Amino acid sequence: MVIExxxxxxxxxxxxxxxxxxxxxxxxxxxxxxxxxxxxxxxxPQDESELTMVIHWETKDAWKNVPASVLEExxxxxxxxxxxxxxxxxxxxxxxxxxxxHSVK
Numbered sequence: 001m002v003i004e005x006x007x008x009x010x011x012x013x014x015x016x017x018x019x020x021x022x023x024x025x026x027x028x029x030x031x032x033x034x035x036x037x038x039x040x041x042x043x044x045p046q047d048e049s050e051l052t053m054v055i056h057w058e059t060k061d062a063w064k065n066v067p068a069s070v071l072e073e074x075x076x077x078x079x080x081x082x083x084x085x086x087x088x089x090x091x092x093x094x095x096x097x098x099x100x101x102h103s104v105k
Contacts, residue, residue: 003094035062
């Protein structure tokens with residue numbers, strides 16, 4: 001499994017709208033593609049304007065096979081719905097490695 005990890009700052013008064021529109025626009029679009037597993041949005045209790053999005057993909061190829069044109073069009077719809085853009089503060093990629101509970105001592 002591969003994780004797409006994105007951090008963004010959103011003014012607290014827009015946070016719930018951002019999360020709702022993200023689900024309606026971004027999550028709805030990405031979930032149509034093979035290899036999309038799911039998405040979480042983490043809220044930082046020390047900084048309420050900070051959101052971290054954790055998108056789970058079966059493989060890196062599945063993630064990278066979403067056409068650039070779809071990503072661009074989806075971002076345009078999201079910006080229009082929100083009335084502004086929200087650039088990412090950080091973007092990372094992780095690979096998930098799971099351990100059997102009995103193998104860790």
